[in-house]
Amino acid sequence: MNPILDSRHKARPSTRQEHRPADDTRAGPPGWVARAARRGLRAALARITWGRLTLIDGDDRFCVGADTGPAATITVHDSAFYADVALGGSVGAGEAYMAGRWSVDDLVAVVRILVRNREGMQGLEGGP
Numbered sequence: 001m002n003p004i005l006d007s008r009h010k011a012r013p014s015t016r017q018e019h020r021p022a023d024d025t026r027a028g029p030p031g032w033v034a035r036a037a038r039r040g041l042r043a044a045l046a047r048i049t050w051g052r053l054t055l056i057d058g059d060d061r062f063c064v065g066a067d068t069g070p071a072a073t074i075t076v077h078d079s080a081f082y083a084d085v086a087l088g089g090s091v092g093a094g095e096a097y098m099a100g101r102w103s104v105d106d107l108v109a110v111v112r113i114l115v116r117n118r119e120g121m122q123g124l125e126g127g128p
Helices: 031-045 080-098 107-116
Strands: 052-057 060-065 071-076 102-104
Touching: 031 052, 031 060, 031 080, 052 107, 071 107, 080 102
Parallel strands: 052 071
Antiparallel strands: 052 060, 071 102
């Protein structure tokens, strides 16, 4: 008799842990990872010499750059954004943007600022 069709057959509870896909936003990285990635990103952004970026994360506001060139404000909605950028560079930032982990008032200005200051941003593309 086929055990799947047999009404007396009872499924055993799974002992496997739930697998979450990599893009699951229910849980971000551990707190220490996000904090370390945040410090690293801020250190890289502090080297901006053309354009101005403002990074808003909750009640915290971090401004870098100069009054020359464009200005943009980045708002962080999920601390996983920092690990995404630290581990994935510009690709990680793009994926985090699509996932809604951050938003910006002028995306073109952010790209222009980062490209113009690319020498100071080299460490962001390295990943782990």
